[in-house]
Amino acid sequence: MFEEEIRFLRKMSKRQLAQQILNFLMIVSSALMVWKGLALYTNSESPIVVVLSGSMEPAFYRGDLLFLGLPDEPVRVGDICVFKISGRDVPIVHRVIKLHDERKTGKQYILTKGDNNQVDDRGLYNPGQQWIHKEDIIGKVKGFLPYVGMITILMNDYPQLKYALIGFLGLYMLINRE
Template sequence: MAIRRILLQALSLVSSLTPVMLLYSGVGVLANTQSPVVVVLSGSMEPAFQRGDILFMTNPPHQQYRTGDIVVYKVPGAEIPIVHRVVQARDIVQQQENTEEDVRLPADGDVKWFMQPEVKAVSWRSEDRENGKSVRDQLILTKGDNNDVDDVGLYIGFDRLQRKHIVGKVRGFLPYVGYASIVMNEMPRVKYAFFAALGLASLF
């Protein structure tokens, strides 16, 4: 009987968590992002966001990011996503074919060249979108409001972010609500104690 009771309580706990997981997944589908909610883990965006704030994001497929937008991005090789502000965003437009395999991207200037698998060579200018040219992607530079330098050193092997690296644009936040998750991640004993207490509570 005791085992049956424990199994029933465990089933009840799983049943109570399932709607939450489904809701989270549904919000992710509507927002076009795998992580519609994230927790701020550092103070790099102070005073706009504090450590422990919960951010809500969307990532519409045709969203064009602009200077001043606050975005969350994740690059290959990075363990966690980063929330920082866009300080430079340029549209990539198809300009002409180029068979060169190695074209460098200068730091400044009106016309830049950037290699992509689907477009052999493209140029980008801030005015291209207004001139009606076909925008294929974007080159994005970010920086934390509380940091002295931009994020190029965090991009691991390239000079600018592209849209595929953007998890979403911040649309709103709740202050400090996510601090408990930071405590549990930084103090594993607290996390284990919390889940143990949750499991015991489900038995009564």
């Protein structure tokens, strides 16, 4: 069966092959447009994230897909936020446990902690950093889908799976006859 598809691929004219490649590129660009549209709608640079650790159990488990939004309202104690520490690539999902508002500047100082952790996140912040700020927050959690993000974790843990999946999808797009 696979040999038949390869023969079909070889019989394709340059025009048909170009059309299949353009179809594939349209799908990829549509996905990017949806992502950017979600980012604009939610006011968050990353409207969807995957939980990578068990630090927020039992609220969220590893592999849960989180939907984020970044409203203009101030952060409150109890909010579950996703934030980035400068110099690090992976955002962190933790709950706000303490706030300090500076009246003169209006700046908000935020302390976070994972629900499943024994201590606050000061050990995760950069050396000498005691608080994070609103600028560090990517978004507040607005909803989630349990375990939907496990495929992302598997692709990060096993990079060859990622390449195999991309290769399979690319090949499928080329040999798809519709």
